[in-house]
Amino acid sequence: MIIGIFFYYAAFTTTPNQACNMSEALAWIRRVPMEEFLYFAVSISLAAFGI
Secondary structure, three states, X not given: OHHHHHHHHHHXXXXXXXXXXXXXXXXXXXXXXXXXXXXXXXXXXXXXXXX
């Protein structure tokens, strides 16, 4: 779900030449106010995807 939100956000707010990789996306999460919650949500999502 979190990845889907990121894709939706990117589709409507960025241009193709602004695309970034996973490390840049995680660096962006570090700059938002609720970074601990987002890191937790992303880690749970990735773990669930792996199962």
